Amino acid sequence: MKALRNYLDKIKPNFEEGGKLAMFRSVFDGFETFLFVPNETSKSGVHIHDSIDSKRTMTVVIIALLPALLFGMYNVGYQHNLAIGSDPGFLMTFIYGFLAVLPKIIVSYVVGLGIEFTVAQWRNEEIQEGFLVSGILIPMIVPVDTPLWMIAVATAFAVIFAKEVFGGTGYNIFNVALVTRAFLFFAYPAAMSGDQVWVRTADTFGLGAGQVVDGFSGATPLGQIATASLDSFQGVVNTIGQPISTCDYFLGLIPGSIGETSVLAILIGAVILLITGIASWKTMGSIFVGGAVMALIFNAIGSTVSMTVCPIDHWCLGGFAFGAVFMATDPVTSARTETGKYIYGFLVGAMAVIIRVLNPGYPEGMMLAILLMNVFAPLIDYYVVEANISRRLKRAIK
């Protein structure tokens, strides 16, 4: 470590103002602070600081995302094998999925971090860590067959227009990863919905080539529910027509976006986020409550197949759990007051179920529900803070 430190100290002057490589100052600084905790000491105010910083925060979120990501990779392989009717074993299944997902992660990071580095240098700021999380979220919330160029375009759009124009990490109004997803959803609808995009039937780098079996359908459970009619609906089936139940939704070996299918893996992440206190249990919990309440209301009406879906199925299907745990809890774009978090979370959950059930076009509503509530989060906070203000004013009159 000492040698590395000495090397950094040796090359550092090149990157400082007036140095040969000053144009890469932010990049150097970014790497240096990643390797070594900055040894800058406090100038004013408190003399000691908590050891948490935004790098640690983002690292914890990434660790929490890993179970869902690894499971997602396996599931990509699993769904593929189901479609072509082969069983190459656990390892090969995982490797297939890994190779299918990895390019998406690379593209998302290269494009997003490239823009971040450029903007940081341009603004003469430190590189911010926010995109480390967004960059891994993006590949996890897209269908497996999304072309890489689409991910690149959408990521660039989201990072520039949802984040940098507002001032960077901490200033954005919308969740960056969700804006990426929304951009893909509206700009390339054919590649984002329907029955063809959720299961990869082609080979990956020559691995897993095969013919699709008869009777294959790549529709997600939510897709099936949305298009079914109440009289003829026989229940949700997997890609080769076998019936599946809540337990399968929970474990996650079903078609869907890469990281969203396994509620089990997502719950592991949720536990990590809640123990470390990075995500708010208030937001997370109230999303599930909101979704359940809305689902029960629809159950009582029950005039379409969607309306009959029970609360637990709503929780387990589609991106509900993933959105609740990883997306809606983004502290920057969610409500920031504690009371506001209950309201925000409840409305996200309720909205997601309303969109799922009532909207004929979109079988899934989580993305739009969170983006919608991102808009309302400041309003919710405004009223919570306003209550404090009027309490103070009343006190003065007394």
Place this chain on the structure above:
Amino acid sequence: MANVIKIKKGLDINLKGKASEVLLNGGKSETYAIVPDFYSGVLPKVVAKVGDKVKAGSVLMIDKNRPEIKFVSPVSGEVTAVNRGAKRKVLSIVVTPDAQIEYEEFGKKNVASLKGDEVKEAMLNAGMWPFVMQRPYDIVATPGETPRDIFVSAFYSAPLAPDFNYLVKGQEADFQTGLDALAKLTTGKVYVGIRKGSAVQQVKGVELVEIEGPHPAANASVLINHTKPINKGETVWTVDPANVIIIGRLFNKGIADFSRKVVITGSETKEQGYVQAISGCTIKSLVGGRVATDAHVRIISGNVLTGTKVSMEDYLGAYDNQITVIPEGDETHEFLGFAMPRTDQYSMSHSYFSWLMGKKEYVLDARIKGGKRAMIMSNEYDKVFPLDIYPEYLLKAIIAFDIDKMENLGIYEVAPEDFALCEFVDTSKIELQKIVRDGLTLLYKEMN
């Protein structure tokens, strides 16, 4: 039976280097000084000249805007320097002491028989006034005003802070007299915050309030906010309990006796304990020879949260009765710190494992341990901010300098020290106390 206030929000940071109740030698300073920067809201005007012979209690400096506020020499001797910095800003007025202190005679007074104005005049003349702080703005109080109430939080809760029970030992009578004097200055009450079983729970003529809970339990804001919050247009005063003793001494002995006990603490000190000293002494007279290592250290006048970074040649802060010495840490290079368990580093968040380490004493250095960012995490400040105020929103209003919003969100009720813990736990490493202090200063200018 005193009222009991329980606060839950807050944080006790368990640092190494606690002092026990032992009196260490030292405290004999080669020079004493008044440092105008220690007094908020004061524009210094030096009235003493180099070469003047002064007694303890002789005026050295006054406030240009409120000339009745006098700053007096803590010892007798000769004025040996008036140090000035850029734009002739007064840095310090230095007095070299005599071998034996001679005191200016102000006359013993029975507080009970004095009127409020007489108490005020006595305190102003003897240089006791700068001890009285005013809310709003957290500045030295304006003598012309009459405060709604006066608040004295008679204990300390900051990391490694002195034990007030020890400071007041043998001086309970002076403390009572000090409180009696303060009571004359307000039409309202004097509120005194104490811990359960405090040495001063017998004091009379005041409203006793027992406060339970972690730091910042001893901040005056907590006492105020939980008893009688400040509304717009109201003024309250606060006085540090150790300074109440000095005020009491003025009336009981008739002299300005600024002697006080100062606690020496921190992981980088060889021995910890109390030193009998006099306000305005040098740091060297307190910790000279007590620093344990040759490595870079940071000497702080005050505690690690609100104190001032000083060197051996500097002077003890006017309101401080604590010196803390911690490692500077600027030679430490932690490899991949954000990914390591770092059990030797304290974190309130559970993202490091220090929360599993039990009651471990930590050695924390002065590094900020991260890059400065915009506010990202929510509910961090709230967890350590036990007032009915939204700290994040107030801070944002201050940054934007939106006066209406600042007023509405409670700027008049706070002092920068209330945000010290927020600043400690902040993931984004923002200098919150500085923001609040600058905001208060700007607001004061705007309003007066």
